[in-house]
Amino acid sequence: MDAFTVLDGLVAPLDRANVDTDAIIPKQFLKSIKRTGFGPNLFDEWRYMDQGEPGRDNSGRPLNPDFVLNQSRYEGASILLARENFGCGSSREHAPWALFDYGFRCIIAPSFADIFFNNCFKNAILPVVLNENIVDDLFIRVFKQPGFMLKVDLSAQTVEFADGEKARFEVEAFRKHCLLNGLDDIGLTLEKAEVIKLYEKRRQIEAPWLFDPVA
Amino acid sequence: MGKQTLYDKLWEQHVVHSEDDGTSLIYIDRHLVHEVTSPQAFEGLHIAGRKPWRTGSMLAVPDHNVPTTTDGAGIDDPVSRLQVDTLDQNCNHFGITEFNMADPRQGIVHVIGPEQGATLPGMTIVCGDSHTSTHGAFGALAFGIGTSEVEHVMATQCLIQRKSKNMRIWIEGELRHGVSAKDIVLAVIGEIGTAGGTGYAIEFAGPVIRELSMESRMTICNMTIEAGARAGLIAVDQTTIDYLEGRPFAPTGDTWKNAVEAWRSLTSDDDAHFDHEIKIEASTILPQVTWGTSPEMVTDIEGYVPDPNDYEDPTISIGIARALEYMGLEAGTAIRDIKPELVFIGSCTNSRIEDLREAADVVRGRRVAPSIKQALVVPGSGLVKRQAEAEGLHQIFIDAGFEWRNPGCSMCLAMNADRLKPGERCASTSNRNFEGRQGQGGRTHLVSPSIAAASAIAGHFTSAEDL
Numbered sequence: 001m002d003a004f005t006v007l008d009g010l011v012a013p014l015d016r017a018n019v020d021t022d023a024i025i026p027k028q029f030l031k032s033i034k035r036t037g038f039g040p041n042l043f044d045e046w047r048y049m050d051q052g053e054p055g056r057d058n059s060g061r062p063l064n065p066d067f068v069l070n071q072s073r074y075e076g077a078s079i080l081l082a083r084e085n086f087g088c089g090s091s092r093e094h095a096p097w098a099l100f101d102y103g104f105r106c107i108i109a110p111s112f113a114d115i116f117f118n119n120c121f122k123n124a125i126l127p128v129v130l131n132e133n134i135v136d137d138l139f140i141r142v143f144k145q146p147g148f149m150l151k152v153d154l155s156a157q158t159v160e161f162a163d164g165e166k167a168r169f170e171v172e173a174f175r176k177h178c179l180l181n182g183l184d185d186i187g188l189t190l191e192k193a194e195v196i197k198l199y200e201k202r203r204q205i206e207a208p209w210l211f212d213p214v215a
Numbered sequence: 216m217g218k219q220t221l222y223d224k225l226w227e228q229h230v231v232h233s234e235d236d237g238t239s240l241i242y243i244d245r246h247l248v249h250e251v252t253s254p255q256a257f258e259g260l261h262i263a264g265r266k267p268w269r270t271g272s273m274l275a276v277p278d279h280n281v282p283t284t285t286d287g288a289g290i291d292d293p294v295s296r297l298q299v300d301t302l303d304q305n306c307n308h309f310g311i312t313e314f315n316m317a318d319p320r321q322g323i324v325h326v327i328g329p330e331q332g333a334t335l336p337g338m339t340i341v342c343g344d345s346h347t348s349t350h351g352a353f354g355a356l357a358f359g360i361g362t363s364e365v366e367h368v369m370a371t372q373c374l375i376q377r378k379s380k381n382m383r384i385w386i387e388g389e390l391r392h393g394v395s396a397k398d399i400v401l402a403v404i405g406e407i408g409t410a411g412g413t414g415y416a417i418e419f420a421g422p423v424i425r426e427l428s429m430e431s432r433m434t435i436c437n438m439t440i441e442a443g444a445r446a447g448l449i450a451v452d453q454t455t456i457d458y459l460e461g462r463p464f465a466p467t468g469d470t471w472k473n474a475v476e477a478w479r480s481l482t483s484d485d486d487a488h489f490d491h492e493i494k495i496e497a498s499t500i501l502p503q504v505t506w507g508t509s510p511e512m513v514t515d516i517e518g519y520v521p522d523p524n525d526y527e528d529p530t531i532s533i534g535i536a537r538a539l540e541y542m543g544l545e546a547g548t549a550i551r552d553i554k555p556e557l558v559f560i561g562s563c564t565n566s567r568i569e570d571l572r573e574a575a576d577v578v579r580g581r582r583v584a585p586s587i588k589q590a591l592v593v594p595g596s597g598l599v600k601r602q603a604e605a606e607g608l609h610q611i612f613i614d615a616g617f618e619w620r621n622p623g624c625s626m627c628l629a630m631n632a633d634r635l636k637p638g639e640r641c642a643s644t645s646n647r648n649f650e651g652r653q654g655q656g657g658r659t660h661l662v663s664p665s666i667a668a669a670s671a672i673a674g675h676f677t678s679a680e681d682l
């Protein structure tokens with residue numbers, strides 16, 4: 001996994017609450033058996049005027065000029081500013097894959113849905129929770145000021161505005177460590193293989209039915 | 216030891232290791248697998264040269280992409296077919312039990328787990344699917360995970376988690392006639408909102424829950440995720456045990472007896488602490504119908520579509536206005552005056568035998584309204600289908616003008632050929648009414664099986680009593 005340390009990025013605003021995973025990446029794209037290539041279909045139903053299909057070339061499709069990511073001033077954005085309960089709905093990891101593939105590395109919102117929040121950390125995307133007033137203020141600034149950038153520093157746990165103002169955010173120590181170092185948590189867990197086996201031994205005595213194979 | 220909630224107990228029994236910051240490694244007893252969220256996880260194992268830790272903990276089934284037409288033609292769409300074939304290959308390669316498309320036991324993953332007794336009390340159960348919360352109805356800790364976590368569980372039998380907070384939703388009083396589990400859970404979501412349960416495990420309790428069948432309990436836990444909580448829970452009681460006895464993967468003989476004894480302790484202790492408690496009086500719940508594009512946008516059958524101008528908070532008011540535009544609805548419209556063009560009875564929320572009985576009772580001897588373009592009944596599994604046919608339910612549906620289909624997710628999320636066209640309006644027993652969920656531009660109203668059936672007959676939303 002890519003590491004996340006400091007990001008100086010252009011901000012794109014998505015001014016809707018409860019953006020769900022069906023909106024982030026519609027289900028027809030979930031048929032892919034790959035992890036990559038979802039970027040062109042991020043927010044597909046909002047972004048294009050026609051219906052997207054997997055395997056189809058997206059370059060000639062009619063764009064919805066009203067959708068925020070189609071506005072040239074947000075081209076190259078790596079930070080998505082969003083509203084509450086971002087990422088609600090399904091567990092599909094295709095949602096962070098699509099956001100990453102598009103170029104987003106950080107999402108800022110007042111709140112996130114649990115599974116999505118978790119999935120971001122596994123895919124080198126930093127979800128940042130800032131309080132609603134700060135998020136409101138950021139929306140105003142982004143709309144007002146073309147080229148609005150933020151500096152997100154994971155190690156310092158701060159979001160810094162161009163004028164030096166900072167907002168602090170919380171992140172769990174373990175997640176921070178993994179993301180800062182781009183660590184694969186399967187490898188980390190397997191270092192504890194012996195502890196897992198001991199646990200299994202104990203449970204096999206306490207509750208042997210849990211170990212009956214499904215067959 | 217202090218008083219513990221059911222969730223506290225399940226959590227404690229599964230902690231393998233804890234870090235100082237509270238991050239814990241928890242053991243996973245059962246891993247359910249379907250074709251959509253597993254291929255990249257299997258690929259990850261292959262690339263790293265890893266093997267599943269315990270294949271006996273896994274049960275796989277294709278459900279999201281499978282066709283439900285009964286002509287036996289197989290999957291038309293090559294992309295869908297590849298995904299299903301990939302699951303077959305991965306299961307063969309690693310020796311994982313799979314109910315493939317030809318297996319009579321095939322069905323929606325959250326229907327077959329309980330049906331087979333692969334879902335047991337006291338287990339931790341995961342699946343790369345958010346409606347894994349369904350299995351919490353058995354006093355199990357069950358929640359959806361992403362594909363990276365699917366791979367993590369495959370490789371290590373564990374997950375890295377932090378403990379959630381405890382919420383209890385206590386439901387007491389008398390349920391009105393014609394009100395079902397679906398109405399209860401939609402009413403709960405209407406009350407606490409789609410983010411109300413974020414960060415919590417929600418236990419449903421109280422006399423009304425105790426009276427519910429296992430299938431109704433599953434419907435409630437299924438939609439806990441729509442309230443933002445990854446896990447829903449219901450304590451074990453005799454109903455749980457009776458349901459499981461004799462199921463193919465349930466323990467037998469002395470092991471059964473020991474298991475039952477252990478399961479009886481899977482309840483919250485009296486006076487256990489909940490971080491948040493909600494009480495709902497059951498008699499206040501009427502049959503529910505959603506009018507918007509989020510499950511919290513719900514009212515009852517006597518209700519009206521809200522007016523965005525009545526709300527001061529701009530985020531709410533804009534959200535409602537946007538939803539009404541998408542749904543093609545005018546503020547102030549009576550729910551009863553809304554006319555669905557399609558009806559879908561199915562999904563992991565409402566496709567079990569009791570759901571089909573509930574709908575068939577309404578439909579019996581009647582005809583679907585001429586204004587309904589399509590009415591589908593999609594049983595949750597091959598065994599549910601067989602049971603329904605043994606009871607003659609299929610004939611009731613067919614005689615009324617419904618299509619009787621093969622099991623699968625179908626129009627719940629429209630990954631197969633069953634989907635809405637832009638602008639089409641559907642009364643659906645599924646769980647999500649997001650924009651585009653049932654097909655791009657499609658308009659979904661979530662309802663119970665009996666409301667779906669009654670509305671199919673009437674051609675507008677109504678309850679069975681008013682037919």
Ligand code: SF4
Pocket residue numbers: 278279323324325344346562563564623624627628645646
């Ligand atoms: S029936 Fe619908 S909600 Fe349930 S698993 Fe299938 S797609 Fe998901």
